[in-house]
Amino acid sequence: MITKRYFPLALVALLSSTLMSCELVQGIFKAGVWTGIIVVVLVLALLIWLLSRIFGGGKD
Numbered sequence: 001m002i003t004k005r006y007f008p009l010a011l012v013a014l015l016s017s018t019l020m021s022c023e024l025v026q027g028i029f030k031a032g033v034w035t036g037i038i039v040v041v042l043v044l045a046l047l048i049w050l051l052s053r054i055f056g057g058g059k060d
Helices: 002-019 021-054
Strands: none
Touching: none
């Protein structure tokens, strides 16, 4: 009895996940790539700033 009740819901969930999986993976990958690029740029900028403060050009 319970399986008859949840079967249509499970079928819709399965179809929606399989039909949209390529778009979902593509969207996550694009967001991940851009997030990764931004994080790397920010970390490099912070590292360069910290190194310039530590070894900063002979300012006493």
